[in-house]
Amino acid sequence: MDGEIGRGQSPLRFHRAMNRPALLTAPLLLFLLVTFIAPIGAFLWRGVTDTEVAEVLPRTVAALADWNGQSTPDEAAFAALVADLRAARERDRETGAGSIPRAAARLNADYPGFRGLLPMTTRRIAAPFEGSARDTLLVISEEWRAPETWGAIHRAGGPLSSFHVLTALDLRQDAAGHIAPVPDNQAVFRAVLLRSLWISLTVTACCLLLGWPIAWLIATAQGWKATALLAAVMLPFWISLIVRTAAWMVLLQREGIVNAALEALGVPGTPLPLIMNRFAVVLAMVHILLPFMVLPLVAAFRALDPRLPRAAASLGAAPWRVFLRVTLPLCLPGIGAGCILVFIQALGFYVTPALLGGPNDQMLAWFVGFYATRSVNWGLAAALSMLLLVAVGLCVALYGRLAGFRRPGAA
Amino acid sequence: MARGLLWVAGVLVALFLVAPIVAILPLSFSAGSFLFYPLPGLSLRWYQDFFSSDFWLPTLWNSLIIGSAAAGLATLLGTPAAFGLWRMKGAARAVAMGVVLAPMVVPVIVIAVALLLAFGPIGLVATYTGMIIAHAALGAPFVVVTVLAALEGFDPVQLRAAAACGAGPLRAFFRVCLPQITPGVAAGAVFAFATSLDEVVIALFIAGPAQRTLPRQMFAGLNESISLTTAAASAMLVALSVVLLLVVAWLQGRGKRASG
Numbered sequence: 038m039d040g041e042i043g044r045g046q047s048p049l050r051f052h053r054a055m056n057r058p059a060l061l062t063a064p065l066l067l068f069l070l071v072t073f074i075a076p077i078g079a080f081l082w083r084g085v086t087d088t089e090v091a092e093v094l095p096r097t098v099a100a101l102a103d104w105n106g107q108s109t110p111d112e113a114a115f116a117a118l119v120a121d122l123r124a125a126r127e128r129d130r131e132t133g134a135g136s137i138p139r140a141a142a143r144l145n146a147d148y149p150g151f152r153g154l155l156p157m158t159t160r161r162i163a164a165p166f167e168g169s170a171r172d173t174l175l176v177i178s179e180e181w182r183a184p185e186t187w188g189a190i191h192r193a194g195g196p197l198s199s200f201h202v203l204t205a206l207d208l209r210q211d212a213a214g215h216i217a218p219v220p221d222n223q224a225v226f227r228a229v230l231l232r233s234l235w236i237s238l239t240v241t242a243c244c245l246l247l248g249w250p251i252a253w254l255i256a257t258a259q260g261w262k263a264t265a266l267l268a269a270v271m272l273p274f275w276i277s278l279i280v281r282t283a284a285w286m287v288l289l290q291r292e293g294i295v296n297a298a299l300e301a302l303g304v305p306g307t308p309l310p311l312i313m314n315r316f317a318v319v320l321a322m323v324h325i326l327l328p329f330m331v332l333p334l335v336a337a338f339r340a341l342d343p344r345l346p347r348a349a350a351s352l353g354a355a356p357w358r359v360f361l362r363v364t365l366p367l368c369l370p371g372i373g374a375g376c377i378l379v380f381i382q383a384l385g386f387y388v389t390p391a392l393l394g395g396p397n398d399q400m401l402a403w404f405v406g407f408y409a410t411r412s413v414n415w416g417l418a419a420a421l422s423m424l425l426l427v428a429v430g431l432c433v434a435l436y437g438r439l440a441g442f443r444r445p446g447a448a
Numbered sequence: 449m450a451r452g453l454l455w456v457a458g459v460l461v462a463l464f465l466v467a468p469i470v471a472i473l474p475l476s477f478s479a480g481s482f483l484f485y486p487l488p489g490l491s492l493r494w495y496q497d498f499f500s501s502d503f504w505l506p507t508l509w510n511s512l513i514i515g516s517a518a519a520g521l522a523t524l525l526g527t528p529a530a531f532g533l534w535r536m537k538g539a540a541r542a543v544a545m546g547v548v549l550a551p552m553v554v555p556v557i558v559i560a561v562a563l564l565l566a567f568g569p570i571g572l573v574a575t576y577t578g579m580i581i582a583h584a585a586l587g588a589p590f591v592v593v594t595v596l597a598a599l600e601g602f603d604p605v606q607l608r609a610a611a612a613c614g615a616g617p618l619r620a621f622f623r624v625c626l627p628q629i630t631p632g633v634a635a636g637a638v639f640a641f642a643t644s645l646d647e648v649v650i651a652l653f654i655a656g657p658a659q660r661t662l663p664r665q666m667f668a669g670l671n672e673s674i675s676l677t678t679a680a681a682s683a684m685l686v687a688l689s690v691v692l693l694l695v696v697a698w699l700q701g702r703g704k705r706a707s708g
Contacts, residue, residue: 057617059544062529072581272690324468409565426554
């Protein structure tokens with residue numbers, strides 16, 4: 038009987054338990070889908086696609102489909118290029134759109150020289166000419182003989198393209214399709230990635246080193262002392278990042294408070310260059326991110342059963358041994374969570390390095406912003422964002438394994 | 449002995465955390481025009497400068513308007529979502545939770561650039577609406593997390609009791625559940641407001657001159673030359689943060705009393 042009633046009720050219960058709550062989350066999920074997930078998806082999509090060149094040179098791209106990439110293409114490709122450029126020139130004139138400069142900019146990113154070559158060629162072939170397209174173009178520029186010139190068009194033909202991702206990894210595909218590292222003097226992004234990882238790692242290590250003692254005291258001290266230390270951690274936590282960055286700028290600048298103090302103490306070499314360098318970036322980032330380390334550490338230390346290290350000590354273990362064999366392993370998930378929390382946020386820093394760092398201290402985020410706005414290379418900005426998101430994603434997965442996602446407050 | 453060393457280290461770290469902020473605040477009251485100690489005298493001229501400036505004062509209003517609207521929107525969307533997530537189970541909950549928390553993890557620069565690209569064609573770049581939407585997306589996870597935490601102290605049996613007394617689910621939520629978790633909801637709204645008040649990168653990319661927020665204007669000020677007006681702006685942001693911190697502490701105290 039009971040079983041039957043249970044089964045009879047279960048569809049209703051199922052609806053109550055599943056559908057209503059899902060409906061309540063729907064508005065927020067929909068909102069985030071439209072304002073967060075879809076925009077990021079559309080942006081990242083640009084990192085694996087190419088549209089600018091196919092839009093202007095559709096016939097050329099089609100003519101190059103079966104090209105071997107080794108030699109100058111045949112007359113058909115040249116004729117297609119002439120037809121494409123004439124058509125695009127007409128379209129640009131009618132609509133006022135700059136599709137040819139856009140395509141030229143995209144090709145220039147792959148093969149320098151295109152920015153001038155494409156508009157110049159367009160102008161020169163605008164009027165009807167005698168003879169073959171190939172001969173005419175080769176007179177206009179010898180560049181059209183080089184397979185690499187055509188290779189750039191071929192690679193940019195889209196719709197899918199590995200060009201931006203390869204560029205973000207300092208790799209390059211030649212006309213024949215081989216992928217190889219770019220020459221060292223052109224390599225940029227691997228250094229940026231390594232620098233971002235290195236700065237984040239340094240900041241994480243410093244936060245752990247500085248956070249440990251204060252977290253331990255907050256977890257173990259009694260009364261007002263623990264409260265005061267906790268307040269010292271929570272107050273900066275609440276204060277705007279830009280204010281804390283400004284504070285360090287004021288303190289560290291050439292005529293700033295720190296330099297004045299050092300001079301008063303008679304430190305040689307003052308004023309020291311304390312700003313616009315790696316030191317200032319790391320220092321301010323440690324200051325900003327330290328609370329994110331301290332709070333998980335406090336939680337981990339509070340959860341630690343104090344009887345366990347005491348038991349180990351009473352069994353004759355030396356203090357360092359108690360620490361390494363008992364305390365550390367017990368706190369490791371909390372320590373890991375704090376480290377990953379700090380590391381993830383450090384990776385995405387933009388404002389602090391922009392204000393306190395020099396040109397060689399800018400991290401991935403700065404380059405994403407640079408390529409999106411100042412050089413309008415959305416593809417590369419998207420590919421760099423992918424690097425950033427992959428790194429963050431790996432850390433989040435690791436965090437999930439260490440701390441678990443069950444407790445919502447932990448995130 | 450070891451404990452003494454630990455205290456020395458702990459106090460030094462606490463100083464490291466607090467001293468830079470404390471050090472720059474008095475500068476905003478300087479009568480001179482250099483970011484330097486000793487102060488040549490005290491005055492409010494930099495605050496006067498702030499409040500009479502066409503550059504600074506509107507940005508304070510923008511921050512308050514965008515922050516309040518974004519916090520309101522985030523709370524309106526986040527509170528029911530948290531309630532739903534609280535009742536959901538299994539894979540659906542995990543996926544929904546992942547989506548809701550994503551704005552906390554994804555680097556802001558990626559969000560900013562993606563929104564610049566998406567908002568451009570639909571005319572939302574350099575508008576209040578665009579800024580409010582973006583900041584609401586950023587603040588919503590904080591509302592959800594805070595309300596979820598408040599719901600931990602709420603006994604779901606009460607909902608069944610309400611249903612047994614004839615209240616529909618909506619009525620049960622508004623009359624039984626919401627009054628008990630109000631401090632949590634309010635704290636979530638404050639968190640969302642604070643998130644907006646702290647935000648620079650999105651404002652940098654999608655706000656126009658008319659929507660410049662206070663932190664965005666500070667970024668511009670710091671990029672050119674640091675004036676004492678910037679110090680006054682910092683001091684006001686600090687004061688605002690302290691007020692928000694106190695509000696949250698008060699709300700959390702109330703929340704504990706409500707559930708305990």
